[in-house]
Amino acid sequence: MRRGTREYGAWSIGLLLVLVFALLPVVWIISLSLKTPTTVGDGRFLPAGGQWTLDNYKVLFEGGFDNSPFIHPLINSIAIALIATAIAIVLAAFAAYAIARLNFPGKGLILGGALAIAMFPAISTIGPLFDMWRSIGLYDTYLGLIIPYLTFSLPLAIYTLVAFYREIPWDLEQAAQVDGATPFQAFRRVILPLAAPGTFTAAILVFIFCWNDFLFAITLTSSNNARTVPAALAFFTGESQFTAPTGNIAAAAVIVTIPIIIFVLFFQRRIVAGLTAGAVKG
Amino acid sequence: MSALAGRLRLGRRGGVSDRSREERRLGWMLCAPAVIAMLLVTAYPIGYAIVLSVQHIDLRFPNEGGWVGLTNYQTVLTSSLWWTDVLNTVIITVVSVSIELALGMALALVMHRAIFGRGLVRTSVLVPYGIVTVVAAFAWFFAFDPGTGFVNHLPLIADDKAWFGDRWSAIGVIIAAEVWKTTPFMALLLLAGLTTIDGGLYEAAKVDGANAVQRFFRITLPLMKPAILVALLFRTLDAFRVFDTIFIMTRGAQNTESVSILGYNQIISRTNLGLGSAVSVLIFIAVLLIAFAFVRLLGVRMAEGRPGA
Numbered sequence: 175m176r177r178g179t180r181e182y183g184a185w186s187i188g189l190l191l192v193l194v195f196a197l198l199p200v201v202w203i204i205s206l207s208l209k210t211p212t213t214v215g216d217g218r219f220l221p222a223g224g225q226w227t228l229d230n231y232k233v234l235f236e237g238g239f240d241n242s243p244f245i246h247p248l249i250n251s252i253a254i255a256l257i258a259t260a261i262a263i264v265l266a267a268f269a270a271y272a273i274a275r276l277n278f279p280g281k282g283l284i285l286g287g288a289l290a291i292a293m294f295p296a297i298s299t300i301g302p303l304f305d306m307w308r309s310i311g312l313y314d315t316y317l318g319l320i321i322p323y324l325t326f327s328l329p330l331a332i333y334t335l336v337a338f339y340r341e342i343p344w345d346l347e348q349a350a351q352v353d354g355a356t357p358f359q360a361f362r363r364v365i366l367p368l369a370a371p372g373t374f375t376a377a378i379l380v381f382i383f384c385w386n387d388f389l390f391a392i393t394l395t396s397s398n399n400a401r402t403v404p405a406a407l408a409f410f411t412g413e414s415q416f417t418a419p420t421g422n423i424a425a426a427a428v429i430v431t432i433p434i435i436i437f438v439l440f441f442q443r444r445i446v447a448g449l450t451a452g453a454v455k456g
Numbered sequence: 457m458s459a460l461a462g463r464l465r466l467g468r469r470g471g472v473s474d475r476s477r478e479e480r481r482l483g484w485m486l487c488a489p490a491v492i493a494m495l496l497v498t499a500y501p502i503g504y505a506i507v508l509s510v511q512h513i514d515l516r517f518p519n520e521g522g523w524v525g526l527t528n529y530q531t532v533l534t535s536s537l538w539w540t541d542v543l544n545t546v547i548i549t550v551v552s553v554s555i556e557l558a559l560g561m562a563l564a565l566v567m568h569r570a571i572f573g574r575g576l577v578r579t580s581v582l583v584p585y586g587i588v589t590v591v592a593a594f595a596w597f598f599a600f601d602p603g604t605g606f607v608n609h610l611p612l613i614a615d616d617k618a619w620f621g622d623r624w625s626a627i628g629v630i631i632a633a634e635v636w637k638t639t640p641f642m643a644l645l646l647l648a649g650l651t652t653i654d655g656g657l658y659e660a661a662k663v664d665g666a667n668a669v670q671r672f673f674r675i676t677l678p679l680m681k682p683a684i685l686v687a688l689l690f691r692t693l694d695a696f697r698v699f700d701t702i703f704i705m706t707r708g709a710q711n712t713e714s715v716s717i718l719g720y721n722q723i724i725s726r727t728n729l730g731l732g733s734a735v736s737v738l739i740f741i742a743v744l745l746i747a748f749a750f751v752r753l754l755g756v757r758m759a760e761g762r763p764g765a
Contacts, residue, residue, distance in 0.1 A: 181571060182571060185569070185570070185571045185572070188566045189566075189573050189576070189577060192563065192566060192577050192580065192581065193576070193577075193580050195636070196580040196581050196583055196584055196640070197580055197583060199584075199592065199595040199596060199599065199636060200583055200587070200595070202595055202598075202599055202606070203591065203594065203595040203598070206595075206598055206604065214604055215603050215604055217604075217605065217606050217608065217609035218606060218609070219606045265489045265490040265493055266490055268486040268487070268489065268490065269486055269487045269489075269490035269491070271486060272482065272483040272484075272486035272487050273483075273487070276479050276480075276482060276483040276486075277476065277479055277480070277483070278479060278480040278482075278483030278484060279480070280483075280484070280487075281483070284487055284490075284491060287491070287494065288494065291494050291498050292690075293690070293693045293743060293747055294498050294502075294740075294743070295693075295696075295697050295716070295736075295739050295740055295743050296697065297697060297699065297715075297716040297719045297720065297736060297739055298501070298502055298505055298719075298736040298737065298739055298740040299497055299498065299501040299502065299505070299736075300719070300720070300723060300724070300736070301501075301505055301508060301719070301723040301729055301732050301733045301736050302500075302501035302502075302504035302505050302508065302733070303497065303501055304723060304724065304729075305504075305508070305729060306501070306504070321493075321496065321497055322497045324493045324497075325493055325494050325496060325497035325498060326497070328490050328493060328494050329494070332490060357478070357479065357482055358482070382586050385588065386588050386589055388588075388589060388590050388699070388700040388703070389699055389700070389716075389720075392703075392724075393720065393723070393724050403588075404588050404589075404590040404591075404700075407590055407591075407594065408590065408703065408704060418603070418604075420598060420603075420604050423594055424594070424598065427588075427590075427591040427594050427595070430588055430591060431587055431588065431591055434583070434586035434587055434588070435583065437586060438579055438582040438583055438586055439579060442575060442578050442579045442582060443575075443578075445582055445586075446578055446582070446644060449585075449641070449644045449645075450644055450645070450647065450648035
């Protein structure tokens with residue numbers, strides 16, 4: 175084919191440009207995390223040959239559970255994101271099932287409201303939350319972060335799940351109901367297994383959302399009790415006042431990027447489907 | 457099939473209202489927890505923010521309280537800092553969203569026309585989408601920082617250029633980091649729009665002698681208008697709330713504050729809840745106005761929208 179060679183050439187260049195655009199900053203932060211204190215300022219994109227070290231990573235875990243600047247925030251990040259994701263998905267699955275399958279007034283209002291909340295500026299809530307959480311004891315606790323994460327991830331979860339649930343063959347559920355199953359049994363026995371892949375996708379998106387948060391994490395926490403990694407990174411200090419914590423921040427940044435890389439590598443197709451599901455009704 | 461339909465009709469005849477009433481109740485019950493969770497941290501706090509904003513509340517001076525009417529708003533709206541921050545926020549929003557639209561469209565076309573390596577492209581563009589914003593901000597900060605970065609060692613760039621020492625170069629780096637992080641999401645939304653276009657239209661246009669540029673402007677763009685407007689609305693509102701990147705890079709130094717940074721500084725750093733809440737409410741109103749403008753002036757049909765991340 176004549177068009178073959180030229181098109182392959184153009185596509186290869188396009189592919190290369192996209193890869194460089196997407197991955198250059200990631201390669202850079204990994205490179206920085208491997209530099210030694212003497213080479214961190216050498217301005218080279220990659221560590222000079224033989225001049226790399228894993229010390230920046232070791233320092234993060236030094237001092238064990240109590241004294242490490244990183245272990246507590248890492249555990250907090252994982253626990254808070256997992257708990258918030260689990261609750262958000264359960265609540266969103268109930269709501270999305272109802273919206274996709276049942277007939278009841280107020281559906282449009284709920285979807286519209288969810289859309290409005292997706293556009294809501296989180297910054298407008300931090301003053302009241304800061305004040306409320308301090309007076310009712312939620313300040314600097316897991317629950318204090320989980321609640322706002324629920325609120326702001328539910329629109330994403332509901333929209334993604336509604337889009338997936340609308341694709342599920344409706345007849346099967348009706349058949350189950352005709353055979354005597356209650357609407358709830360029909361949901362649990364018939365729809366839930368069919369809905370599992372879409373639900374898992376929504377869970378990945380919600381997890382990424384919670385894992386990413388910075389604003390609530392710095393305003394509603396004050397210590398390692400509940401501070402997550404993004405917030406801890408912003409307040410990292412060097413081992414002494416004379417050493418900048420550049421290498422350590424880079425190493426911590428690489429570690430919190432690992433789950434994202436894993437999701438993207440293994441669930442690329444699902445994430446794309448989740449983000450574009452129902453984006454535009456053709 | 458007809459037997460099934462008959463049974464269904466029979467069942468309905470028995471208790472139409474019972475069944476639909478039950479369905480309605482179940483629908484509300486299933487939605488209630490999600491609705492309550494969504495309102496808990498939005499409707500109630502914004503109401504509370506309005507109440508706080510008309511009081512003098514400074515946690516450093518807990519005894520000096522009281523209602524002050526609109527004084528806080530007056531203080532904010534007459535301060536040059538607020539208007540500097542509004543200007544910064546608008547510049548960052550307009551410039552970054554414009555670049556994202558152009559780059560995102562290019563990226564969407566590349567992904568759509570993939571000859572090989574489709575999975576590789578999609579996987580790699582999802583990395584910026586998924587990466588923690590704070591991590592992205594640090595990566596770009598360290599790249600441009602004269603002490604650690606490689607950018608100043610590139611040809612044509614002064615070795616000692618202090619990118620974060622000047623307002624406009626700092627805002628430039630902030631915009632670059634924002635564009636890198638969010639272009640993939642824009643591209644995916646646009647890709648979803650692209651895939652809905654009937655390929656036959658392009659074939660017909662080719663037969664009629666339209667070249668690639670004409671096909672893009674006469675077919676692709678008009679048909680993608682709804683997808684583009686929805687993507688623009690979400691990205692504009694998201695960009696308007698810019699916080700993480702600025703906090704990491706400059707904390708608002710060199711006049712690079714955004715309105716969100718201003719709100720944070722008032723509430724958390726200066727613990728001036730009254731003044732900070734006035735800023736919060738003003739940001740909320742600005743977001744409402746932007747959404748309203750998109751819906752009214754540009755005709756975004758919200759039914760086609762969906763929340764991103």
